[in-house]
Amino acid sequence: MKTLTLGVAALALLAVGGEAQSQGKKYVFALVPKNMNNPFFDQARDGCKKAEKELNGAIECLYIGPGEHGGGDEQVQVINDLIAKKVDGIAVSPSNAAAMGKALEGAKKAGIPVLTWDSDLLAKDKGLRAAYVGTYNYDIGVNLAKLVQQIKPKGGTICIQSGGAAAANHNERMQGIRDTLAGAKSASAPGAKLTGQHGWTEAAGCPLYTNDDFPLSVQQMEDTLGKNPKLDAFVPTGGFPQFIPQAYRKVAEKYKARIDDGSLALVVADTLPVQMDLLKAGLSKGQVGQRPFEMGYKTMFFLKEMKDGKPAPKDPTYTGLDVCTPQTAATCVGAGS
Structure with a gap:
């Protein structure tokens, strides 16, 4: 089943990559979750797609990742495929921080800007990404x-x-x-x-x-x-x-x-x-x-700014928390999602 999932992901990547190349200047930015069967990451995808719409054709939000979480091997393979296809930027929530650090060495060599979101790399590998965007x-x-x-x-x-x-x-x-x-x-x-x-x-x-x-x-x-x-x-x-x-x-x-x-x-x-x-x-x-919608939304704008020659976002960029109890349930969740 996992092999099938990866095959579908690779086909989607090839299709989107070809489309982007035919359109010329559109940036292809990948938003890579830990897995794609998780309602938390669905919200990040929705934020990414909103950014794509607001940027009016300047970017393609490529939401791609393993179907299941696993130990991180499938996610590393997705990242390796993205690097091979030379996408314009990667925003990833690492499943396995150590393994992802090794994979992102390839992105650095290829000159592909990287942000982490939701989850970060190990301290020794943080130089491989421009910033972390997400929750403290x-x-x-x-x-x-x-x-x-x-x-x-x-x-x-x-x-x-x-x-x-x-x-x-x-x-x-x-x-x-x-x-x-x-x-x-x-x-x-x-x-x-x-x-x-x-x-x-x-x-x-x-x-x-x-x-x-x-x-x-x-x-x-x-x-x-x-x-x-x-x-x-x-x-x-x-x-x-x-x-x-x-x-x-x-x-x-x-x-x-x-x-x-x-x-x-x-x-x-x-x-x-x-x-x-x-x-x-x-x-x-x-x-x-947390505010996953904001994570998906902001990473797309940050990658676009970096590709346009502007500075990387503040590292880390925190997206805030909502603390809810039964007494505050009707009003505790912040705007943005």
Whole structure:
């Protein structure tokens, strides 16, 4: 199935590349998500397409990536194909920061400008891109932890659910959660495991890693809550289980009484419309959201400016956060998406 996905992506790339060449001066800018079956990245695509429309034929937004997240190999292949086709610019959300750094050495040699968005490269590789555009990921973790602290001020047992062990953005979020609950800054992401600091301990078998496999994330949630009937907090660093809302509902509704009375702090990253519906239904106690639409939108304008000889954007360029609770659910999500 993955081979088929890559084949389709390569064909789409060839078609768009040929079209751009026949039209002459139109820039082809690739927006590369971690995977293309994710409603979070769909919003970034929509922002990219809006920029394409507003730039009135000056650019082509090429939204292309692997069908599934995986370990990042498929995404690296997509990037290698884009470099070979000599696209005019690349904006990528790296699945595997280390592997992507190696791939982007080819873009640097080819003179193709690169931005990262949503997730960044490792510190040693940041010279391979002009800037990072997206969320201050550490701050997502900080705000998730603050919501947890409001619900469980005395501490307790927590399970953090992450995207991928090699995803820099999720590791930074995990560090933000751990540091805030521990009351001390750790040296690097994903931070020091909670073993009693300020009353917080991580449950056995946690953190969990989903690799953006949404059915797996729901199964992990169900298994963890089932095995730990007194778990105090369950905190996904992305919207993984909520991205298949009916399956999430079936699990969360079993624990609605615990969510309602505050004995379970169920707090989740991201604020897509489907997630806000779950918050309003009382099936989470808080959501900390990013602005993926703005990421897709702004990267296209930044790449265009760079190709036109203007300076690169500020590094990093942060797109802001929305912190939502049941009380603020109607008004908490900012404009732009």
